[in-house]
Amino acid sequence: EALAKQATLxxxxxxxxxxxxxxxxxxxxxxxxxxxxVHGVRRAHATFFPDGCGLGAMxxxxxxxxxxxxxxQEARATHNSATHHGDRGEDPRENGxxxxxxxxxxxxxxxxxxxxxxxxxxxxxxxxxxxxxQFVRGAQGTGPTDEEPRYLQxxxxxxxxxxxxxxxxxxxxxxxxxxxxxxxxxxxxLPVFEACVDFAKVAHIMCSYNAINGVPTCGDxxxxxxxxxxxxxxxxxxxxxxxAWANIYRSHAYCPNMTCAAAxxxxxxxxxxxxSDLAITQLQAAxx
Numbered sequence: 001e002a003l004a005k006q007a008t009l010x011x012x013x014x015x016x017x018x019x020x021x022x023x024x025x026x027x028x029x030x031x032x033x034x035x036x037x038v039h040g041v042r043r044a045h046a047t048f049f050p051d052g053c054g055l056g057a058m059x060x061x062x063x064x065x066x067x068x069x070x071x072x073q074e075a076r077a078t079h080n081s082a083t084h085h086g087d088r089g090e091d092p093r094e095n096g097x098x099x100x101x102x103x104x105x106x107x108x109x110x111x112x113x114x115x116x117x118x119x120x121x122x123x124x125x126x127x128x129x130x131x132x133x134q135f136v137r138g139a140q141g142t143g144p145t146d147e148e149p150r151y152l153q154x155x156x157x158x159x160x161x162x163x164x165x166x167x168x169x170x171x172x173x174x175x176x177x178x179x180x181x182x183x184x185x186x187x188x189x190l191p192v193f194e195a196c197v198d199f200a201k202v203a204h205i206m207c208s209y210n211a212i213n214g215v216p217t218c219g220d221x222x223x224x225x226x227x228x229x230x231x232x233x234x235x236x237x238x239x240x241x242x243x244a245w246a247n248i249y250r251s252h253a254y255c256p257n258m259t260c261a262a263a264x265x266x267x268x269x270x271x272x273x274x275x276s277d278l279a280i281t282q283l284q285a286a287x288x
Contacts, residue, residue: 036103174247177213207270245274262285
């Protein structure tokens with residue numbers, strides 16, 4: 001809060017993207033938030049674990065905790081070593097140098113034609129909730145019970161929020177609007193996220209490309225501020241999937257222009273634009 005008060009609006013806006021620039025006068029270094037450490041740190045030296053469906057097939061909370069713990073430790077060690085040598089991973093090609101990891105992918109398999117089904121744990125919300133929570137707690141440095149760490153080992157990210165389980169069938173994921181009634185939403189799609197927030201205390205959540213009942217997830221105030229913050233009392237931050245904030249305008253046409261999309265996302269509860277900066281560069285115009 002003290003730093004935010006000292007930064008100008010232009011400096012604050014520039015921080016709301018993956019490749020956050022340095023603010024030299026405030027002693028803030030550049031940082032690359034993008035690290036796709038889904039089942040292993042995305043660097044050549046790292047340990048790679050089975051893909052999501054293999055991990056889910058274990059049905060084993062303890063082992064999932066240990067997998068998350070190992071990935072978190074390797075991510076922290078990689079980051080410490082890199083920064084010691086003056087490399088903070090500012091280049092997006094250095095995916096895997098930071099300590100904010102876009103993992104776990106804990107959507108549910110609802111259609112066998114989904115091209116990313118191998119990357120997620122299960123089709124069952126209860127099993128998905130249990131495994132997700134243990135992975136996150138292991139990665140972030142929390143014990144398997146309720147105690148919280150004094151310092152985060154890494155900041156995990158539960159993705160993709162929410163009702164996201166297709167690639168191109170029946171339409172591509174950038175244009176798809178899932179029709180989900182309230183009961184199915186709360187019994188099927190939200191339990192894994194509630195476990196991630198309430199029990200695992202995940203640091204951030206990624207909103208998805210799709211819309212739900214006509215409203216893009218990254219611009220839905222009921223989904224972001226309403227459920228995450230007001231109902232679940234979650235203090236973390238929301239990042240969009242790559243360009244999903246901009247897609248409020250570009251693919252969903254929910255807004256008439258990008259300035260509207262920028263304002264819609266921010267007011268709904270967005271904190272960071274994943275991918276490009278198409279939306280956040282319009283925030284100044286939205287504020288004006």
